[in-house]
Amino acid sequence: MDMIVVLKSSATDVDEQRVVERIRELGLVPHSSRGEFRTIIGAIGDKTPQACQQLEQLAGVDEVMAITQPYKLASREFHEADTILDVCGIRIGGPHVNIIAGPCAIESREVLFDVASAVKDAGASILRGGAYKPRSSPYSFSGLGEEGLKLLKEAGTAFSMPTITEVVDPRDVETVYEYADMFQIGARNMQNFNLLLEVGKTDKPVFIKRGLAASVTELLMSAEYVLSQGNHRVILCERGIRTFAEETRFTLDVAAIPVIQERSHLPVFVDPSHAAGKRDLVPALALAGIAAGASGAIVEVHSCPERALCDGPQAVLPHNFVTLMGQIKQVAEIVGHRVTLWGREEEPKPRPAVGGWAG
Amino acid sequence: MDMIVVLKSSATDVDEQRVVERIRELGLVPHSSRGEFRTIIGAIGDKTPQACQQLEQLAGVDEVMAITQPYKLASREFHEADTILDVCGIRIGGPHVNIIAGPCAIESREVLFDVASAVKDAGASILRGGAYKPRSSPYSFSGLGEEGLKLLKEAGTAFSMPTITEVVDPRDVETVYEYADMFQIGARNMQNFNLLLEVGKTDKPVFIKRGLAASVTELLMSAEYVLSQGNHRVILCERGIRTFAEETRFTLDVAAIPVIQERSHLPVFVDPSHAAGKRDLVPALALAGIAAGASGAIVEVHSCPERALCDGPQAVLPHNFVTLMGQIKQVAEIVGHRVTLWGREEEPKPRPAVGGWAG
């Protein structure tokens, strides 16, 4: 049963009749149940969100309550087991904990390679770096573009790490596809639906960050956009929501991690850097996320953050990242997970040509 | 003076010296002032947002406070008088109050023309209608696309009303430009910076809705993106923010209207329909916005909302819109404004070919 239509106590038989007819007209099957004071009518069938809105407006209707969630492919009901992706030989999701690390923006070959080397050594399994940076000011550094992508690919190859980078424009999807191993959809683009459709048509993993004001349901609907195009390799990320609490840049909604896991089979990561906005708080938030069951974290690291062109204050220094990785490893184990330690216990499989990974 | 750097009470002379040097290196002019317990250093010059972040990380620095706003072209300081735009002969901004009305989505020629005729008669001056609808579900009706734009242009011509429609993808800017008189940037795209840059390169007015979680400063920064490209015809719109208050779809932040007017010369509208999410509340919110000084309102009207394919519950019925227009007219006058009554007091100038309006 998809919806429950609750009639007002003042609804007439004619009102009820009209609601029943309209339910049929919408292609749903009505089931009336007359209580002592009110009648409720179930409406069963494939839910279209507008059906809900349309029924709500009929005379005599008090409320229409949705029973099933508006997403399907992203739901646990559709796919009960945790989805585990294979990205260049690394397994992501379920008990596998992966740490994505790197600078906020790709600024220069030197900084990128310094940071990549440091995070690889510390145990990060995936390299991040932004080439297209959405910035609230038109006067801020907005990334090196394709030049940055080239550097990222070069670093990924040099350190045998798969790479992830943000794409902000549907017109750039093809270019980003060429250089990076995973697409990142930033919080501000979580509901850029055309962009979601575009990455949904590719075969590379899509890492979607929760919007600043997005509910968990809306995040899963955005995943549904990608899944509906045939790309089943989606990873979700809690990165903080906007609330009145101004002591941190955003409020990390750590509970979203188990909530998403309950509703969806997709892997969930935590982004402690953007939530905190301040490096001193990053370790506490990273560990909180891992303790809450996240399948990984994405952490900004910079070798000289006071000269970073973007978000320096939240970048962790390499030596602090080493300590953090050690703690993450232990906390993950307490909750039954295991950190993928690239280049430590096991060498990754040789990196195949771009685009060639099986999902 | 752009920033104030407050040193910790424990900062040493060496710390202070380094901060001063770094300020100079960033191209700013330092001004030290030693207080009894702390030293503060002003940093004067063209502000780059990252300078603020970079100084904040130096040893001995307690806090860096920005003094000037990060936007320029959008600010009252840059342009003291209210900006008044001319759109197809209609004046928008300052004391001129314009009501934009029409259906949420363009669904069919019949509905669009019905609604256009009704809102024109009631006194609306601009016709709205969506051809590209951003929908949280990939399974919802997402608009008729170019077919819808054609219908909108046809209706605008038939009823002598300039038209506005949402654009969601940089790739559609050219097409929308061809058919509509104004671009609407929806709340979910307020920080789709490439889209802002694209419409900034045209000469048609851009109506930017405040994001669900955007501060007023961020809204003005988004306007700055458009203005920085040479398009000075920007209109802002308060449409409700996301808060814990779930009784309405969003929380109309009515105070944002006078706050924006204090900081910026750009016209500010109110969108009561999306904030309310429910037609019964639309008149109260529309009047509240006009009473608070808005230069207009954008209202969804539908002749048969219980069959609307999008947002029916918040669409006002034509006969209620007539009553609302009457009240808006009176409230506007009390606060020193005047509603543009299309086709009533004065016939509009003949509608020139699309693209030919002077700003």
Next chain:
Amino acid sequence: MDMIVVLKSSATDVDEQRVVERIRELGLVPHSSRGEFRTIIGAIGDKTPQACQQLEQLAGVDEVMAITQPYKLASREFHEADTILDVCGIRIGGPHVNIIAGPCAIESREVLFDVASAVKDAGASILRGGAYKPRSSPYSFSGLGEEGLKLLKEAGTAFSMPTITEVVDPRDVETVYEYADMFQIGARNMQNFNLLLEVGKTDKPVFIKRGLAASVTELLMSAEYVLSQGNHRVILCERGIRTFAEETRFTLDVAAIPVIQERSHLPVFVDPSHAAGKRDLVPALALAGIAAGASGAIVEVHSCPERALCDGPQAVLPHNFVTLMGQIKQVAEIVGHRVTLWGREEEPKPRPAVGGWAG
């Protein structure tokens, strides 16, 4: 029917049987309705909130949805017509618009009388002034206490205005009752339930401000506390909620006014001063509230705000209050209301001895 219990699609007959039994045990009447995929069970009877929580935990239960609101005496269903109170001869509620004005805190006889005289002349019908000020800092001025109440009573008598003052402690209810005509319950005490019970036992009107983080339902539940004790003279007030929008002190949720009016018969006021936090914004918010249908406003006025001991920045100057009153009067009329103009059109009835008003 009070609740709908939705069973999981996986629920067994045994699960269903247990839910039905538990509903009966809770003193409610069950009504099962088996749909194609799920069974839903109505639970009819006097709702106890814990029944809802208890059913929710049974095996096989997916969701329990409340159908009726948890408040009764405060609801429109209980009392369809607008409640109109008589306070010392002034009618409050419905179409009667009353403006409550005065200083934030009672600081001295001189300031209080100056302000009282000015707001009376401008058309305010009720005098406000705080004697017990809840302050976030223990080092701030917290009011003159009983000394302040005496001054307030003296000013009320001198200017023939009923008075309102905040009470923050159940132990002060008796004292405040002696001096003032109306109790104000501040936002921070909206859920100080013992205080609500205490004022509920008196026969003087209780003006309850919405808490910073309270839903409309919670506000009505707080009213229910007072009503349940036999005091039916309750007035509600929207004064801004806490959100991420930091440009104003709080975010005035103007939509709460019509929402409350739809659900409740109690009068609703607006407090533009605390929402704005800044005097320049007060007129816009006051007019917005009146335009949205409020039955009044409570406005802070000070003759020398830059020396005020509390909340000076949000106090309106007397001459600006005169202008505002003129606009309020006109806006009220447009929405079918009428401002009570004390000492203008009609002299109030002689002020009877304290405590002697009929409700």
Next chain:
Amino acid sequence: MDMIVVLKSSATDVDEQRVVERIRELGLVPHSSRGEFRTIIGAIGDKTPQACQQLEQLAGVDEVMAITQPYKLASREFHEADTILDVCGIRIGGPHVNIIAGPCAIESREVLFDVASAVKDAGASILRGGAYKPRSSPYSFSGLGEEGLKLLKEAGTAFSMPTITEVVDPRDVETVYEYADMFQIGARNMQNFNLLLEVGKTDKPVFIKRGLAASVTELLMSAEYVLSQGNHRVILCERGIRTFAEETRFTLDVAAIPVIQERSHLPVFVDPSHAAGKRDLVPALALAGIAAGASGAIVEVHSCPERALCDGPQAVLPHNFVTLMGQIKQVAEIVGHRVTLWGREEEPKPRPAVGGWAG
């Protein structure tokens, strides 16, 4: 230096002179510093919050920025080392992690003793139980009052556990003092200042929960109320704030834990139960809080939650609490903390007569 007054670029010499004079009049010492475009004036001295508000209103003043925090006794600057309390022989704060557990409300001797026995065995060191329950509905169970306190004391003695219970009314402080070892101030009373003053006059520890809409600064100001009365035994607790995220009852602001620790020397706990509102999420949130560095957690446990009279859905079952305690113990160690295991490694000192503990 307490404040920085930033003048407008348009401020005249006369404006500046008046600001300087007013600063002196307020008992502060002015320090002018003329920049290229603006003048800034430091105001040094004991800060009174109204000074800030008063200066803000002077002609020519653009902004007044506070440099020091408004709390003193609660700040790290006042007391650099972590405060460690001794409650009946248990050390609270710093690296000592204590788990407070028990039922939401004290319902009966049987349930209380069952739960107390279970949580004691699992390793909880302090027993909780509510005798005065603030409930949003006047029709809900509101606790057994003094009868409940007697049961709590009896259980505490029987199981050798110090006890904590909520006090909601200044008139009950004496009674609660008689029976319990610690006062709990609930979220809804965080700004019930008279209640804070009352418990501040006692010598028993005060456990203050953060309000639903309170900033960290406001929480510390509430602690300051207690500290200012001479009671230095204060513990703080993050329990979730109200945001738009409706998937959980409240949003646990896990970052508040390290933020408070940075600013204050007082112990910080986490309350996963009220934040989650649902027992399945409690372990994840409890572990997240401990991983983020909390000095303890307060967890609701019930032996038969589907019959609980209050908040059953969020109560953890005893056997799940055992598992959780095991994980908490390990996570605490990873972040350098250590769980106080009552009656395990070390027997507590014999419980002295109520009221006789040294702080």
